[in-house]
Amino acid sequence: DADVTQTPRNRITKTGKRIMLECSQTKGHDRMYWYRQDPGLGLRLIYYSFDVKDINKGEISDGYSVSRQAQAKFSLSLESAIPNQTALYFCATSDFSDQPQHFGDGTRLSIL
Amino acid sequence: GIQVEQSPPDLILQEGANSTLRCNFSDSVNNLQWFHQNPWGQLINLFYIPSGTKQNGRLSATTVATERYSLLYISSSQTTDSGVYFCAGGYNFNKFYFGSGTKLNVKP
Numbered sequence: 001d002a003d004v005t006q007t008p009r010n011r012i013t014k015t016g017k018r019i020m021l022e023c024s025q026t027k028g029h030d031r032m033y034w035y036r037q038d039p040g041l042g043l044r045l046i047y048y049s050f051d052v053k054d055i056n057k058g059e060i061s062d063g064y065s066v067s068r069q070a071q072a073k074f075s076l077s078l079e080s081a082i083p084n085q086t087a088l089y090f091c092a093t094s095d096f097s098d099q100p101q102h103f104g105d106g107t108r109l110s111i112l
Numbered sequence: 113g114i115q116v117e118q119s120p121p122d123l124i125l126q127e128g129a130n131s132t133l134r135c136n137f138s139d140s141v142n143n144l145q146w147f148h149q150n151p152w153g154q155l156i157n158l159f160y161i162p163s164g165t166k167q168n169g170r171l172s173a174t175t176v177a178t179e180r181y182s183l184l185y186i187s188s189s190q191t192t193d194s195g196v197y198f199c200a201g202g203y204n205f206n207k208f209y210f211g212s213g214t215k216l217n218v219k220p
Contacts, residue, residue, distance in 0.1 A: 033208070042116070042198055042210030059113060059207070088153055100145050100160035101208070106153050 003027045006091050006104035014112050019078040021107050023091030032074040033092040033101065034058075034066060043090060049074055081111045114139045118199060118211035125218045130187045133214045135199035137180040143208065144175055144201040146184050151195060158184070162201075189218045 004025045013019055023032065030051050035043040045058030047066040055066055063085060067075045078085055088108055092101040115138035125131055135146075146158040159166050159173040161182065166173050170189075175182040182199055196215050202208035 040212070042200070042212050044210070045208055059209075090155065100143075100157055102157065103147075103155040106155070108153070 004091060004093055004102055004104040006089075006107050008107060009105065010108045012110045012112065013081055015082055017081050017111075019081050019109065019111075021076045021089055021091075021109070023074045023076070023104060025072050025091075025093045025102075027093055027095075027102060028071075029093040029095050029102075030071065031094045031096075032068065033094075034064075034074070034076045035090040035092065036060060037088040037090065037106075046076065046089075078109075083111050085109065086111045113207060114141065114202060114209045116199060116201065116209050116211035118197075118214050120214060121212065123214055123216045125189045125216065127189060127191060127218055127220050129189050129218075130185070131189060131216070133184040133186070133197055133199075133216075135182045135184075135201075135211055137201055140177070140180060140203075141201035142177075142203055144182055144199065146173055146182070147198045147200065148193075149196040149198060149213070155198075158197075186216075189216075191218050191220055194218045 007022045033048040034046040037043045049055045049068045052068050065077045088106050090106050091104040094101045117136045119134050144162045148156045161173045161175045163177040170187045172185045196213040198213045200210040
C-alpha cells in the first residue's frame with residue numbers, strides 16, 4: 001500500500017460545486033502539505049500543517065480551505081470550484097524540517 | 113518568495129548519452145530535493161540533498177549551498193528516464209518552491 005494516499009485520483013465537476021480532496025498517510029509524519037500543479041509548471045504550495053493544531057497558508061491559498069482531522073489525515077476543500085482551479089493536486093508529508101517530503105500520486109481535478 | 117531557475121527547459125538525448133541538469137536558487141535554502149515526474153504524473157523522489165554529493169545508480173546530484181545551485185547528473189540515459197525533472201527548495205519546508213522543470217526525452 002502507498003504511504004501517502006490521495007482520493008479521488010480523478011474528478012470532473014462543475015463550476016460552483018464544493019469539492020473535497022482527501023489525503024491520508026501511514027508514515028507517521030507530523031507535517032503535511034497540499035500543492036497544486038498547472039500544466040508545464042512546477043508545484044505551488046497551497047497550505048501546510050505542522051501538526052493537528054497548526055495550519056498555515058502557502059503561496060496560493062485563496063479559494064481553498066483545509067482541515068487536519070488527525071495526524072494521518074489532511075483534506076483540501078474548494079468551497080465553490082471555478083475552472084481556473086483545474087489542475088493536478090498533490091499531497092505530501094515530511095518528518096522534520098531536515099527530512100525529505102514524500103508525495104502522493106496526485107488528484108487530477110477538472111472543473112467545467 | 114524564492115525563485116528557482118532550472119536549465120535547460122527541454123533536453124533530447126540519444127539513449128546511452130550523459131546529461132547535466134542545473135537548478136539555481138535566488139536565496140539560500142536548507143532543504144533541497146530533486147524529483148522525476150513520470151508520464152503518469154507521479155512524482156518520484158530522487159535525492160534529498162541540501163548540500164554535498166549523493167549517488168544512486170546512474171544518477172548523482174551535487175549541491176553547492178554557498179553558491180545556491182544544484183546539479184543532477186544522468187549517465188547512460190535510458191528511455192525510462194524520460195519525463196520532467198524538478199528541483200525544489202526552501203527553508204524548513206515552511207515555504208517550499210519548485211522550479212518549472214526540465215523536460216527530458218530519451219530516444220532509443
